Amino acid sequence: MKTPGSITASFVVSMAASVGLVALYVLGGGPQLEGVLLGFALGGLGLGLAIWATSYMNVPEEVEERQLMSEPKPGAEEDDTSPLPGMEDLSRRKVLLRLLAGAGGTLAGALAIPAFSLGPNPGDDLFRSGWAAGDRLVNLEGRPVRPADIPVEGIETVFPEDKVGLSDAQTVLIRVDPDILRLPEGRGDWAHEGCLAYSKICTHVGCSVGLYRSAAQQLLCPCHQSTFDVLTGATPIFGPAARPLPQLPLDIDDEGYLIATGEFSAPVGPAFWNVDRGS
Amino acid sequence: MIKWVESRLRVGGWARKGLNKIFPDHWSFLLGEISLFTFIILVATGIFLTLFYRPDATPVIYDGPYLPLKGQEVSAAYESVMRLSFEVRAGLVMRQIHHWTAIVFVAAVVVHMLRVFFTGAFRRPREPNWLIGVGLLIFAIGMGFTGYSLPDDLLSGNGLRIAYSVMLSIPFAGPYLASLIFGGEFPAEAIISRLFVMHIMLLPALIIGLISVHLAILVRQKHAQFRGPGRSERNVVGKPLWPSQTFKSLALLFLTASIMAFMGGLLQINPVWNYGPFKPYITSAPSQPDWYVGWLDGGLRLFPGWDLNVFGITIAAPFIPGVLVPGLLFTVLALWPFIEARMTGDRAEHQLLDHPRDMPLRTAIGVAGIVFFTVLTLEGGGDVLSITFNIPVEAITNFFRAALFVIPAAAGMLTYRICTNLRGTEFHPFRRAPGVRLRRTPDGGFEEV
Amino acid sequence: MHRVVCACPRRSILSSAILVVAVVFAGSMFASPAWGQSAPREYTQSEVEAGRRLFEAGCASCHGDEGEGGLGPDITEAGAAAAHFQLTTGRMPLADPGAQAMRKEPAYSETQIDQLIAYVASLGDGPAIPAVDLSGTNLSTGAELFIANCSPCHGATGNGGATGRGSLAPSLHPSEPVIVAEAMITGPGQMPNFGFDAATRNEIIRYVRFLQSRPNPGGADLGGIGPVPEGFAGLAIGMGALVLIALFIGKQRSHARGGVES
Numbered sequence: 001m002k003t004p005g006s007i008t009a010s011f012v013v014s015m016a017a018s019v020g021l022v023a024l025y026v027l028g029g030g031p032q033l034e035g036v037l038l039g040f041a042l043g044g045l046g047l048g049l050a051i052w053a054t055s056y057m058n059v060p061e062e063v064e065e066r067q068l069m070s071e072p073k074p075g076a077e078e079d080d081t082s083p084l085p086g087m088e089d090l091s092r093r094k095v096l097l098r099l100l101a102g103a104g105g106t107l108a109g110a111l112a113i114p115a116f117s118l119g120p121n122p123g124d125d126l127f128r129s130g131w132a133a134g135d136r137l138v139n140l141e142g143r144p145v146r147p148a149d150i151p152v153e154g155i156e157t158v159f160p161e162d163k164v165g166l167s168d169a170q171t172v173l174i175r176v177d178p179d180i181l182r183l184p185e186g187r188g189d190w191a192h193e194g195c196l197a198y199s200k201i202c203t204h205v206g207c208s209v210g211l212y213r214s215a216a217q218q219l220l221c222p223c224h225q226s227t228f229d230v231l232t233g234a235t236p237i238f239g240p241a242a243r244p245l246p247q248l249p250l251d252i253d254d255e256g257y258l259i260a261t262g263e264f265s266a267p268v269g270p271a272f273w274n275v276d277r278g279s
Numbered sequence: 280m281i282k283w284v285e286s287r288l289r290v291g292g293w294a295r296k297g298l299n300k301i302f303p304d305h306w307s308f309l310l311g312e313i314s315l316f317t318f319i320i321l322v323a324t325g326i327f328l329t330l331f332y333r334p335d336a337t338p339v340i341y342d343g344p345y346l347p348l349k350g351q352e353v354s355a356a357y358e359s360v361m362r363l364s365f366e367v368r369a370g371l372v373m374r375q376i377h378h379w380t381a382i383v384f385v386a387a388v389v390v391h392m393l394r395v396f397f398t399g400a401f402r403r404p405r406e407p408n409w410l411i412g413v414g415l416l417i418f419a420i421g422m423g424f425t426g427y428s429l430p431d432d433l434l435s436g437n438g439l440r441i442a443y444s445v446m447l448s449i450p451f452a453g454p455y456l457a458s459l460i461f462g463g464e465f466p467a468e469a470i471i472s473r474l475f476v477m478h479i480m481l482l483p484a485l486i487i488g489l490i491s492v493h494l495a496i497l498v499r500q501k502h503a504q505f506r507g508p509g510r511s512e513r514n515v516v517g518k519p520l521w522p523s524q525t526f527k528s529l530a531l532l533f534l535t536a537s538i539m540a541f542m543g544g545l546l547q548i549n550p551v552w553n554y555g556p557f558k559p560y561i562t563s564a565p566s567q568p569d570w571y572v573g574w575l576d577g578g579l580r581l582f583p584g585w586d587l588n589v590f591g592i593t594i595a596a597p598f599i600p601g602v603l604v605p606g607l608l609f610t611v612l613a614l615w616p617f618i619e620a621r622m623t624g625d626r627a628e629h630q631l632l633d634h635p636r637d638m639p640l641r642t643a644i645g646v647a648g649i650v651f652f653t654v655l656t657l658e659g660g661g662d663v664l665s666i667t668f669n670i671p672v673e674a675i676t677n678f679f680r681a682a683l684f685v686i687p688a689a690a691g692m693l694t695y696r697i698c699t700n701l702r703g704t705e706f707h708p709f710r711r712a713p714g715v716r717l718r719r720t721p722d723g724g725f726e727e728v
Numbered sequence: 729m730h731r732v733v734c735a736c737p738r739r740s741i742l743s744s745a746i747l748v749v750a751v752v753f754a755g756s757m758f759a760s761p762a763w764g765q766s767a768p769r770e771y772t773q774s775e776v777e778a779g780r781r782l783f784e785a786g787c788a789s790c791h792g793d794e795g796e797g798g799l800g801p802d803i804t805e806a807g808a809a810a811a812h813f814q815l816t817t818g819r820m821p822l823a824d825p826g827a828q829a830m831r832k833e834p835a836y837s838e839t840q841i842d843q844l845i846a847y848v849a850s851l852g853d854g855p856a857i858p859a860v861d862l863s864g865t866n867l868s869t870g871a872e873l874f875i876a877n878c879s880p881c882h883g884a885t886g887n888g889g890a891t892g893r894g895s896l897a898p899s900l901h902p903s904e905p906v907i908v909a910e911a912m913i914t915g916p917g918q919m920p921n922f923g924f925d926a927a928t929r930n931e932i933i934r935y936v937r938f939l940q941s942r943p944n945p946g947g948a949d950l951g952g953i954g955p956v957p958e959g960f961a962g963l964a965i966g967m968g969a970l971v972l973i974a975l976f977i978g979k980q981r982s983h984a985r986g987g988v989e990s
Contacts, residue, residue: 031372032947035544038372039537046533050973053526055981064301064515066501069404070628119459119467126447126454126464140876151921157560157876167466167559200560205444205579205597206465207437208562210880211891213918220892222564222880223437224580225662225672227892238673238892240579242586242596270444271586271595272453306978313970347871347938365945375946382962383970390967433875433884434954527977534977538969546965547946548958553884555875563879564889564897570959660956662890671894 004056007048014044126275129199129268130169131248135160137173137197137258144257147193150175153214157200160260168268170200170208171248173258174230176217183247184233187265190249195258197248198234199268202226204241206270219245233265243271302524303504303517307398309531310391315490316532317384320539321422322483324377331367332429333359334475336468345552353431353556356471360430360551376543381426383539385419385571392416396615396645398632400503402625406616408496411489413613418486420571425478427549427569431471436557438568440465441579445601450592466559505632512630565662577658578604581680639698647691654683769857771846779847782840786821795851799825806914807854811845813910817903828895828917831902858909858926862934870935873928881919885952886939891918901940905933 017040024033067073072080091097136144137158150156150173158173159166178194190196198219202209207223212230218237219228226239234245246264253259267275285291302308335355341348343358345365353361363370392412395401401409424442428435443465446457462469501515510516518524542548554563568576578600587594611618619641620626635642657664658679665672716728784793790800797803800822803810814820815836819829836844849856875884881897883889888899895918900908909929915921924932942949950957 025368029368031375031945032544034369034372035376035540035542035947038376039541039544041537042533042540043537046530046535046537048530049526049533050530050977053523053530054977054979057523057526059518059523061304061516062301062519063509064501066513066515066630068513068628068630069500115459119462119469122454122458122464125458150923151915153915153921154923155920156923159560165558165560168464170560204584205441205601207440207566208560208880210562210877211564212920213892213895214915214920215918216893218892222562222662222889223441223566224576225676225890225892226584236584239676240582240584240596242584270447270597271593272447273450273592273594275593275595304978304980306974309974309978310971313974346867347935349868350866351868351872371946379962379966382959383966386963386967387970390971433879531973531977534973535970538966538973542961542966545947546961547944547949549955550944550946550949550952553952555871555884558876561876561879563875563884564881565883565953565956567955569955570962573955573959660959663953663956665890666888666896672890672892 004051007051007056010044010048010051012044014041014048017041017044126269126272127267128168129246129264130163130166131160131171131260131263133260133262134253135163135260136253137161137171137250137260138164140164145173146256147175147195147252147258150195152177152194155210155212155214157210158197168201171197172200172209172212172219173197174212174219176230180217180231182232187233187247187249189251190247192250192252192258195250196230197250197258197260198228198230198245199248199264201245201269202241203236203243203245203270204239209245243275298519298521300498300501300520301515301517302520303502303515305505307394308502309527310387310394312528312531313535314384314387314391316535317380317387317539318486318490319532320380320536321377321384324373324380325479327373328363328377329479331359331363331370332356332475334429334472335359336431336471348552348555351556354471356429356431357551357556360432364552372540372543375546375548376539378427378548379542379546380539381423382548382569382571385416385423388412388416388419389571393645393649397635397642398503398505399629399638399641400632401616402620402629403616404500404628405496405503408493408500409616410613411493411496413609415486415489415493417609418482418489422478422482422486423569423571425474425482428474429471429478430549430551431557432551433554433557433561433563434551434566436466436559437562437566438572439470440559441576445579445597448595448598449602450594450598466557501630503630503632505634510631512628565660567660567663570656573659574652574655575601575605575659577655577661577679580658580661580676581655581683583680636698636701639695639702642698643691643695646694647687650690651683651687654679654686771842771849775843775846776850778840779843779845779850782836782844783847786835787844790822790825795848803848803854804852805854806848807852808845808849808857809855809910810914810916811848812841812857813907813914813916815841815844817907819916831898855913857906858913858929860905860909860930860933861926862905862930862937865931865934867934867938870931870933870938873932874935874939877922878932883953885949886936887952889953900936901942903936903940905937908933908936 017037021034021037021041024030024037138144138161139156139158142161142164144161145156145158152175154175156173158171159169163169174196176194176196178191181191181194181196183190198209200208200210202221202223204221204224204226207221209219209221209226209228211220211222212218213220217230219230219234220226221228221239221241224240226241227237228234228241228245229237233247236242236244243266246266246268248264249261251259251261281291333355337355338352339355339358341351341353341358341361343349343361343366345361348361360374364374365371395409395412424438428439443457443461446460447453449456458464460470460473461467462473502517504510504515504517507516567573579597582596582600584596586596622640633641635645658676661675661679662672664670664675717725718728720726783791783795787795790798791803792798795803795806814829816834818832818834821835822829823832834841845857848854874886878886881889881891882900883897886900889897891897897919903911911919912922912924912929912932942952944952950961
């Protein structure tokens with residue numbers, strides 16, 4: 001029988017590639033060549049087999065009988081779904097069976113209870129951000145910030161002093177022209193020299209809102225494009241966020257540094273079932 | 280050798296019968312095998328990766344050869360992935376093959392599922408296998424999500440934050456559930472090692488178990504087949520397992536692995552060194568999950584900013600697109616064999632497959648479903664579409680909001696039309712119609728064209 | 729990174745000389761006015777005058793005769809930095825007043841740009857063209873700063889991103905170091921004005937230069953913007969190839985009773 005050339009070539013290419021792979025590894029490797037050689041090694045083998053199976057195997061089509069699943073096997077004596085011997089005796093013990101079920105069920109519940117060890121009761125964690133009255137605003141390097149450090153149309157990520165990197169406390173400090181501010185009622189003194197602070201955690205699903213459209217004074221979340229109007233208290237004006245970014249009330253301390261005068265205006269981050277409990 | 284085994288286990292008769300089993304031949308029946316083979320490749324490459332990965336969120340200082348990260352604080356998990364990528368020979372190519380194969384694995388499962396759907400192969404007696412299949416799809420997506428979150432990089436860490444927040448939105452149980460699963464308030468250190476356990480132990484065990492049952496049922500029920508000469512509900516026409524189908528399957532295995540190898544070497548994927556380590560106070564743009572989670576991301580973008588208030592309970596906006604709708608969709612998907620049986624009244628056993636055109640309503644609904652998921656997936660990449668085609672992001676979102684139900688419905692109706700028109704014809708888009716073409720001659724006769 | 733085995737040919741003296749000349753020539757490109765001054769300088773009165781005439785002809789219709797604004801913004805405090813940025817990248821004159829200013833071919837020659845800069849700088853106390861000095865910078869510091877401050881808009885690899893309402897943060901790949909510095913200082917368009925000191929700016933610019941060299945150890949970067957193009961490639965190339973392979977394997981080509989399947 002003549003050996004088909006195409007299959008021979010495929011297998012030979014495969015062998016050469018495999019040898020090449022070993023050589024490449026010894027010489028130091030490199031992802032592109034590794035992938036290509038491996039591709040040829042595997043592909044040569046596969047192509048050879050494929051050509052063999054589709055073009056050089058004289059296997060005629062065959063017919064095999066099939067039993068329908070819903071029909072009983074011909075020649076079967078009894079119905080396989082009839083109750084086993086001993087079932088009747090068992091099913092008379094109704095009280096015992098119920099007690100067995102009860103014991104099994106309560107055991108399952110008891111065995112499942114250690115699942116609660118997986119994590120703590122969240123308690124009030126979701127309502128606290130880590131900011132407290134008097135906390136200085138510091139940047140990522142830990143330096144306290146003065147209004148003069150941030151230009152108008154500028155943005156910086158800040159944290160409470162000693163808590164740089166604390167996720168819940170992440171805050172964006174923005175500077176705008178104070179004359180165009182239209183903050184909600186009661187927040188008139190929350191900004192200083194145009195400096196505003198909002199929670200950086202998007203109220204949609206928690207991404208960090210680091211994109212500031214400075215000419216339009218809008219914060220944009222990079223994940224799902226929720227857009228917040230900075231001048232009116234970071235109210236959402238487009239996108240899937242429903243709640244404004246909580247605002248941090250600011251003041252200036254004796255040395256001219258920006259400080260927080262309390263917690264955020266609302267719990268930070270995405271909403272949950274009792275987010276408005278007003279704690 | 281065979282005699283040695285046979286004289287100890289006496290499996291010869293059973294093995295003979297098995298190797299002679301007939302399997303029908305159609306290219307689309309190989310899609311399930313592609314799913315299986317991509318899974319095997321994932322396990323093989325995954326074992327290699329497991330030997331280098333450290334599921335540890337402890338901060339360390341990166342001191343490897345990748346200069347832009349030198350001296351930065353990263354998690355041990357991230358550092359292990361960096362080391363694998365830059366200091367282990369064949370490490371990067373194995374990582375990339377693994378990730379590309381994961382992308383294709385879920386695609387193969389989906390395409391295979393669509394073949395089963397459009398040919399009606401889920402009908403009695405194959406409803407159990409359909410349910411198992413939907414379970415496998417869900418676990419496959421879970422494998423992907425847990426897997427790409429393991430490097431603890433900036434992009435996947437954001438994905439975890441989103442998952443946490445969606446969990447948070449579940450009424451009453453949300454905050455507690457999120458805290459239990461993550462081991463505390465986000466970002467909790469425990470999540471990395473827990474994802475690892477899910478990814479290499481729990482989910483693979485479930486998948487391997489389900490695949491085994493899936494294949495066992497297939498062997499027991501025998502594969503379904505298309506109508507054709509000599510074929511009936513009571514037979515299987517095809518080729519025997521040995522040598523024909525075995526060689527074909529092996530060929531498919533090696534060729535699949537070959538494509539994955541080429542991609543793993545030539546196409547960069549998930550370059551975690553560019554994103555840097557996860558930091559909870561930074562999100563880079565654009566920010567997307569892998570494609571098979573993209574539809575969820577799209578749903579989150581599309582759903583308007585409505586927090587619902589029901590009896591004093593806040594139902595946060597992400598709950599509906601993130602929990603409720605996906606739950607409903609997958610429930611409908613899982614129960615489809617029973618829904619269709621009820622709709623058509625057809626509860627008979629079927630061993631012969633439909634052509635999609637034979638069941639226009641089912642095909643139309645299927646196409647509408649595909650288009651629906653496609654719209655959601657496209658919206659998931661909305662900001663990338665925005666810069667690629669120079670369209671404002673808001674316009675894309677608003678368009679898809681309006682079109683989310685319109686486009687799938689239109690696609691469904693068009694499909695219905697096409698099916699009813701094609702029904703009864705042998706028209707095939709890639710093959711010539713059977714028969715001969717005749718032309719009338721000037722003197723009244725006919726001649727072949 | 730993996731060691732690269734280099735098979736470099738031995739050089740002759742002549743080719744080495746050619747190489748030196750080529751490098752000097754290329755280096756001089758960095759210093760020529762086409763790339764802009766990389767150090768601040770004083771402008772002569774004649775430059776300011778020439779600039780005023782150009783300004784009245786091409787810019788005053790939007791920015792006013794003294795740069796006080798009108799249809800366009802007030803640029804009296806914009807300074808040499810903003811003028812240099814906008815003019816050398818061709819963003820100004822604005823092509824379409826309704827759309828974001830985009831990089832294009834500059835409308836003026838280098839000399840004319842210098843004159844315009846001289847005039848705009850004379851209008852007020854705006855920032856001067858910054859000096860960019862990358863010596864002493866640390867790639868890792870730059871990377872951290874870039875990811876924290878720049879990646880939310882420009883992307884982790886500086887390939888750009890959508891920033892809402894039709895605006896976009898452009899790709900940083902064509903930008904010279906001084907341009908990047910000026911953008912950080914002047915915050916063009918929707919970009920914020922960052923209050924970085926020169927050292928911080930230089931660190932970031934160092935990393936931007938690194939990104940511009942497109943180091944992609946894993947292969948083709950598919951756009952470098954993450955899972956979206958990766959997904960397309962996986963589905964189109966990966967799944968596509970596998971479907972074709974299934975079609976190939978599924979078709980019987982040898983003689984077999986029963987023939988080809990439907």
